[in-house]
Amino acid sequence: MAISILKRKNKKQKQSASARSWAISMTLIALGIWAFFTYLFDKTPDAVQSWFQVWLPPSTINESLVWVICALGLNIVVGYAGLLDLGFVAFWAFGGYAAGWFMSGFFNQVNIHFGSMSAKTIPGIHLSFWLVMIIAALIAGFFGIIIGAPTLRLKSDYLALVTLGFGEIIPQVFTNGENIGGFNLSNGTKGISPVDAIGIFGKRLGPFDLGWKFLIYFFLAACMVFVSLRIRGGRLGRAWLAIREDELAASMMGVPLMRTKLTAYAVGAFSGGIGGAVYATHVNGIFAERFNFSISIILLAMVVLGGMGNVWGVIIGALLMAWINATGLPAIGDTFNNTFHTSINFPSYNFLLFGGILVLMMLFKRDGLLPEARIKMISHENDDETSNTGGH
Amino acid sequence: MSSILSAEHITVEFGGLVAVNDVSFDIPEKGIVSLIGPNGAGKTTFFNILTGLYKPTSGHVMYDGQEITALVPHKIAAAGVARTFQNIRLFGSMTAEENVMVAMHSHLKASLATTILGLPSQRREEKAAHEEARSLLEFVGIGKTATEFARNLSYGDQRRLEVARALALRPKVLLLDEPTAGMNPQESAVFVDFVHRIRDEKGISILLIEHDMAVVMKVSERITVLDRGEKIAEGTPAEIKSNPRVIEAYLGKGVGAGH
Numbered sequence: 001m002a003i004s005i006l007k008r009k010n011k012k013q014k015q016s017a018s019a020r021s022w023a024i025s026m027t028l029i030a031l032g033i034w035a036f037f038t039y040l041f042d043k044t045p046d047a048v049q050s051w052f053q054v055w056l057p058p059s060t061i062n063e064s065l066v067w068v069i070c071a072l073g074l075n076i077v078v079g080y081a082g083l084l085d086l087g088f089v090a091f092w093a094f095g096g097y098a099a100g101w102f103m104s105g106f107f108n109q110v111n112i113h114f115g116s117m118s119a120k121t122i123p124g125i126h127l128s129f130w131l132v133m134i135i136a137a138l139i140a141g142f143f144g145i146i147i148g149a150p151t152l153r154l155k156s157d158y159l160a161l162v163t164l165g166f167g168e169i170i171p172q173v174f175t176n177g178e179n180i181g182g183f184n185l186s187n188g189t190k191g192i193s194p195v196d197a198i199g200i201f202g203k204r205l206g207p208f209d210l211g212w213k214f215l216i217y218f219f220l221a222a223c224m225v226f227v228s229l230r231i232r233g234g235r236l237g238r239a240w241l242a243i244r245e246d247e248l249a250a251s252m253m254g255v256p257l258m259r260t261k262l263t264a265y266a267v268g269a270f271s272g273g274i275g276g277a278v279y280a281t282h283v284n285g286i287f288a289e290r291f292n293f294s295i296s297i298i299l300l301a302m303v304v305l306g307g308m309g310n311v312w313g314v315i316i317g318a319l320l321m322a323w324i325n326a327t328g329l330p331a332i333g334d335t336f337n338n339t340f341h342t343s344i345n346f347p348s349y350n351f352l353l354f355g356g357i358l359v360l361m362m363l364f365k366r367d368g369l370l371p372e373a374r375i376k377m378i379s380h381e382n383d384d385e386t387s388n389t390g391g392h
Numbered sequence: 393m394s395s396i397l398s399a400e401h402i403t404v405e406f407g408g409l410v411a412v413n414d415v416s417f418d419i420p421e422k423g424i425v426s427l428i429g430p431n432g433a434g435k436t437t438f439f440n441i442l443t444g445l446y447k448p449t450s451g452h453v454m455y456d457g458q459e460i461t462a463l464v465p466h467k468i469a470a471a472g473v474a475r476t477f478q479n480i481r482l483f484g485s486m487t488a489e490e491n492v493m494v495a496m497h498s499h500l501k502a503s504l505a506t507t508i509l510g511l512p513s514q515r516r517e518e519k520a521a522h523e524e525a526r527s528l529l530e531f532v533g534i535g536k537t538a539t540e541f542a543r544n545l546s547y548g549d550q551r552r553l554e555v556a557r558a559l560a561l562r563p564k565v566l567l568l569d570e571p572t573a574g575m576n577p578q579e580s581a582v583f584v585d586f587v588h589r590i591r592d593e594k595g596i597s598i599l600l601i602e603h604d605m606a607v608v609m610k611v612s613e614r615i616t617v618l619d620r621g622e623k624i625a626e627g628t629p630a631e632i633k634s635n636p637r638v639i640e641a642y643l644g645k646g647v648g649a650g651h
């Protein structure tokens with residue numbers, strides 16, 4: 001008890017100071033990574049280069065930033081507002097297809113160019129990436145509201161079920177969307193590729209401009225962090241947390257439950273749309289089979305592992321798990337197979353792994369591996385508090 | 393005396409059980425009144441009706457001249473009917489200050505956009521809200537706990553925080569459900585003065601559910617007694633003390649006229 005009282009002192013100061021130092025150190029690390037890969041990487045010995053290609057390729061670093069963006073979006077829904085969403089992949093898909101529709105040659109019946117750097121003669125709709133990102137977010141946000149409005153009235157278990165179904169249906173629609181009443185919505189299993197390069201400062205970022213893309217993705221992830229923290233500290237964030245903590249008490253304190261939950265859901269969907277569009281630029285295309293349930297589960301595991309509602313924890317959870325998913329599992333698998341002369345397909349167990357992590361976390365460490373200091377404190381004090389109240 | 397909140401012929405049924413049976417009841421403007429009765433009498437259920445959590449099987453609730461029977465809870469709260477809970481319901485992993493600020497939701501104007509952009513108007517509002525929250529915490533006597541997590545507060549402080557949070561709604565009526573539960577006799581005595589301060593300094597009308605007869609008799613201007621969902625008596629503390637039906641209802645519970 002005495003120790004925890006000491007720890008509690010100056011908490012407020014420490015929190016804002018730590019937020020700033022986190023932000024600064026993250027930025028410095030990002031710039032360091034960027035400088036390393038842009039300027040130093042080619043000059044390093046071959047052994048170092050091949051080590052990186054196996055254990056930490058630049059494309060994995062970029063991809064993990066995409067995961068961070070989406071995980072922070074889901075964190076608003078699950079971590080802040082406490083709404084269990086098992087179908088977040090749907091918003092990712094909407095965002096991805098928005099990029100496919102509006103920044104590629106897919107709709108080759110028309111020839112619309114706006115702010116894009118692709119040649120004016122190429123047919124299709126070619127809008128600026130930045131504009132497409134906003135459109136993607138709006139489409140996803142719109143569907144978030146459409147699906148959220150009727151279901152957020154339900155009890156949380158039902159909400160989980162409905163979102164689960166939604167996350168299955170939407171990708172199916174895209175997978176089978178080659179011929180919807182004669183209209184090709186999604187190009188079916190063939191997918192849409194390539195999508196246009198991102199244009200910035202008069203430069204086109206092709207598939208190999210990983211360094212520049214890294215900076216853009218980092219910037220977008222940083223925006224998500226900023227927005228998450230800002231909202232958390234304000235009127236809406238407080239209402240979300242209150243709903244997570246005690247919905248009934250929140251409504252008795254004047255918080256409109258439906259509208260507040262719907263806002264959380266829509267903001268989450270909005271971010272998922274951005275993440276989807278960014279992902280499309282990362283893989284230079286949209287492929288229906290990638291939008292599956294495991295994405296929803298991995299994102300959820302990132303949020304839970306990082307400590308629900310704790311932005312910095314979620315970032316670390318997302319980076320870690322994105323790395324395991326893209327590189328760690330295959331690389332460890334290869335090493336394992338080579339050493340023991342086996343031929344186990346490790347990446348195919350990713351779903352099992354992340355599902356397992358999720359279950360274990362929920363059973364044994366609900367506050368995440370990296371809970372906010374305060375959350376940790378609470379969950380430990382809670383033990384002796386429950387025995388205290390009995391005495392009253 | 394005009395009443396700020398009145399319940400007219402309220403009946404509540406849960407399946408076959410009649411939890412509240414045709415109870416009418418007034419909270420006079422700037423009055424302090426109490427609702428008492430044995431366990432299971434229907435007191436908390438009655439609170440839940442007044443705050444819109446349950447809808448009555450029949451009857452009406454009037455507040456400030458308007459019917460609020462059908463309103464959703466958050467609208468009733470925002471209109472100025474605040475409450476505390478018999479079994480404390482704070483937002484455990486939020487700070488004391490944040491708990492209070494949640495209840496300011498309906499007064500604050502910040503939108504998603506102004507919050508993200510951090511516009512000056514939003515900052516000013518937020519700063520004022522912080523100050524109001526601090527002064528409410530001071531008012532209930534737990535100013536030092538502002539940055540502590542509600543879950544870590546002592547039991548008595550949690551009860552006080554519930555009151556501060558309710559006051560943040562800037563209510564006209566405050567409903568307190570067994571506020572002295574778990575307090576020792578000294579704390580309860582202090583509490584009587586505290587209730588008077590809320591009424592006198594903030595001009596709020598107060599309805600208490602209370603088991604501690606010493607507190608009830610000292611603090612209440614009028615008392616209503618429920619037993620098994622029925623209103624069995626109503627009157628001043630002196631009248632209630634000597635009412636045979638009340639004594640009968642409480643017999644065997646060791647709380648009678650002599651208390």
Ligand SMILES: Nc1ncnc2c1ncn2[C@@H]1O[C@H](COP(=O)(O)OP(=O)(O)OP(=O)(O)O)[C@@H](O)[C@H]1O
Pocket residue numbers: 406409411429430431432433434435436437438478
């Ligand atoms: N949601 C509900 N569903 C079914 N029955 C309920 C519900 N809420 C209350 N009751 C029943 O209504 C009756 C009145 O309960 P209530 O909680 O209002 O009593 P109370 O006077 O507050 O008692 P106490 O002094 O123990 O707090 C009880 O029999 C209780 O079991």
Ligand SMILES: [Mg+2]
Pocket residue numbers: 435436437478
């Ligand atoms: Mg009760």
